[in-house]
Amino acid sequence: MQFQFSGLADFLAMDGHGVYVWSCYGVTLLVLVGLAIQPALHRRRLQRELQRQRRISEARRQRSENRVAEPV
Amino acid sequence: MGRSRLAWEWFHRLGSPRWFYHKTGAWLPWLALASLVLLAVGSAWGLGFAPQDAKQGNSYRIIYIHVPAAFLALAGYYIMAVSGAIGLIWKMKLSFVVMRAAAPIGAALTFIALFTGALWGKPTWGTYWVWDARITSMLILLLLYIGVLALSRAFSREQVGDRACALLALVGTVNIPIIYKSVDWWFTLHQPASIKLTQSNSIDPSMFYPLLTMIAGFYCFYAWTLIAHTRSLVLQREWRTQWVQQALGEGS
Numbered sequence: 001m002q003f004q005f006s007g008l009a010d011f012l013a014m015d016g017h018g019v020y021v022w023s024c025y026g027v028t029l030l031v032l033v034g035l036a037i038q039p040a041l042h043r044r045r046l047q048r049e050l051q052r053q054r055r056i057s058e059a060r061r062q063r064s065e066n067r068v069a070e071p072v
Numbered sequence: 073m074g075r076s077r078l079a080w081e082w083f084h085r086l087g088s089p090r091w092f093y094h095k096t097g098a099w100l101p102w103l104a105l106a107s108l109v110l111l112a113v114g115s116a117w118g119l120g121f122a123p124q125d126a127k128q129g130n131s132y133r134i135i136y137i138h139v140p141a142a143f144l145a146l147a148g149y150y151i152m153a154v155s156g157a158i159g160l161i162w163k164m165k166l167s168f169v170v171m172r173a174a175a176p177i178g179a180a181l182t183f184i185a186l187f188t189g190a191l192w193g194k195p196t197w198g199t200y201w202v203w204d205a206r207i208t209s210m211l212i213l214l215l216l217y218i219g220v221l222a223l224s225r226a227f228s229r230e231q232v233g234d235r236a237c238a239l240l241a242l243v244g245t246v247n248i249p250i251i252y253k254s255v256d257w258w259f260t261l262h263q264p265a266s267i268k269l270t271q272s273n274s275i276d277p278s279m280f281y282p283l284l285t286m287i288a289g290f291y292c293f294y295a296w297t298l299i300a301h302t303r304s305l306v307l308q309r310e311w312r313t314q315w316v317q318q319a320l321g322e323g324s
Contacts, residue, residue, distance in 0.1 A: 024192070027184070036296070038304075042305075046311070
């Protein structure tokens with residue numbers, strides 16, 4: 001097995017087909033990276049939402065406690 | 073009797089989102105590693121070391137992503153439709169989640185197949201797009217995936233959305249044999265398959281092995297992302313349960 005090109009410039013140019021070949025590989029890489037990181041982003045969104053809801057219920061609980069403590 | 077009960081229990085556990093979530097967590101790093109290695113090796117091999125094609129020159133190197141992506145786009149449709157069917161028949165919760173997770177991945181892979189095909193067509197056929205039977209049926213596949221994706225977000229009640237998606241996915245399976253056979257039935261522009269299991273290949277081993285590596289890499293990548301997407305959808309669906317709140321609280 002042998003490297004088929006004489007140098008980097010040759011490798012990038014691919015006898016004029018470089019534009020097509022490299023844009024295919026580039027776009028594919030972007031799409032695959034997007035698919036791979038999407039679950040992690042989704043999970044983070046869910047985590048933030050959970051924290052937000054916890055803060056809200058915590059605040060609500062404290063407010064009701066305060067109300068009980070204060071004489072009317 | 074004992075064995076069949078065991079099998080039944082296993083089937084039920086498999087249908088439990090919680091069991092799935094805890095079981096699959098350990099698989100993800102291995103699948104990710106395998107797909108990264110295979111895809112990196114296969115790309116380097118296909119781009120730099122496989123010999124040039126006698127007729128097409130270097131543009132043929134697009135095959136190393138075009139064919140695996142198209143493979144998985146089709147296989148992924150089966151996975152989506154079969155999960156939908158299992159969900160409809162056995163009312164299995166997890167199976168609908170797998171179906172929903174398969175839709176964006178399948179759409180992305182179909183997009184890759186179409187995009188790389190268009191860019192390959194320009195230097196080879198002199199045009200980006202033709203309404204050839206294979207290309208048109210692949211476009212329909214993309215629209216089916218997008219349809220399922222849109223339907224899955226259209227209903228506020230999850231169960232109704234599940235059933236609608238499964239029905240659309242099942243109806244769309246008629247398209248799959250059409251895609252497979254399109255190059256033989258309507259011999260237009262797209263070339264027939266070069267890899268056949270039954271007959272000898274029309275592709276040289278020096279080009280075939282890197283292609284095989286890329287196909288294996290895409291399979292691993294598919295398994296990895298399908299499981300990862302399913303897991304995050306499970307968290308979303310089981311949002312109110314204690315175990316999900318614990319899992320989300322743990323960080324990472």
